[in-house]
Amino acid sequence: MLDTILLHLINFIEGMIEHTGPLGISLLMAIESCNIPLPSETIMPFAGYLVSKGEMNFHVAAFAGAFGCVLGSIPSYYIGYFGGRPFFEKYGKWLLVSKKDLDEADEWVDKYGDWAFFICRMLPVIRTFISLPAGILKARKRTFFSLTFLGSLIWCYVLVYVGVKMGQNMAVFKALWHKFDILIVLACLILGVLYLYKHFKHLND
Numbered sequence: 001m002l003d004t005i006l007l008h009l010i011n012f013i014e015g016m017i018e019h020t021g022p023l024g025i026s027l028l029m030a031i032e033s034c035n036i037p038l039p040s041e042t043i044m045p046f047a048g049y050l051v052s053k054g055e056m057n058f059h060v061a062a063f064a065g066a067f068g069c070v071l072g073s074i075p076s077y078y079i080g081y082f083g084g085r086p087f088f089e090k091y092g093k094w095l096l097v098s099k100k101d102l103d104e105a106d107e108w109v110d111k112y113g114d115w116a117f118f119i120c121r122m123l124p125v126i127r128t129f130i131s132l133p134a135g136i137l138k139a140r141k142r143t144f145f146s147l148t149f150l151g152s153l154i155w156c157y158v159l160v161y162v163g164v165k166m167g168q169n170m171a172v173f174k175a176l177w178h179k180f181d182i183l184i185v186l187a188c189l190i191l192g193v194l195y196l197y198k199h200f201k202h203l204n205d
Contacts, residue, residue: 013038014046022060026068029156033072035129040065044156048163058160065156069121070149073131077144080135105133114143121151 016024025047032038047061085102104126108116117139120130134144 013042017043017046017050021056022064025061025064026071029065029068029152030072032128033069033131034076035132039124040127040155040159041124044159045163045166048160048165049167050163051160052164052167058164061160062153062156065160066149066153069127069152069156070145073134073145073148076129076131077135077139077141080132081138083136085136102133102136105130106137109133109137109139114139114147117144118147118151121148122155127152127155 013028016028018024020027025043028038028043029040032040032043044061044065047056047065048058050056051058051061105116105120108120108126108130112119117130117134121127131144131148
């Protein structure tokens, strides 16, 4: 059941990017930045794969991803800005944000100041919900969105590069896939489950 859901999710991501190009990348990354567990680790490498085939420009793909992150962060930031901490401690689970998520984000900001927003944009999972605490803390908008773009751009460049390398060595990957297909499917399934579990496990805290 779960492997079927993950397969449909991957097919959806690939189909969106193939048919809409950079716009699709931006939309998918915007969805991820709206606290929805749509992993950028799947989105951007596939964009890189298209780059390796000559169907997309490397820099356009990365910038489209970073732009989408900023776009998706805007509603999240303002929900946090006007909702405040008490609102999210009471209703945050409906937006896939737990009290523990907010506490972790607060710790990052206390430790690194505004640069926490830059750093968090390059970290799995936490990058999807950092905009809400930024809004709650009423971070300076220009600073927050600028650092969001820069951190996301680095993250997107890295993932696009991974996708390019995968595309350039597709023959090797196909040979390994046919040789270890069951193990690879199982590994992908486990990683998908861990991603969703890590995202949802604290919602009832």
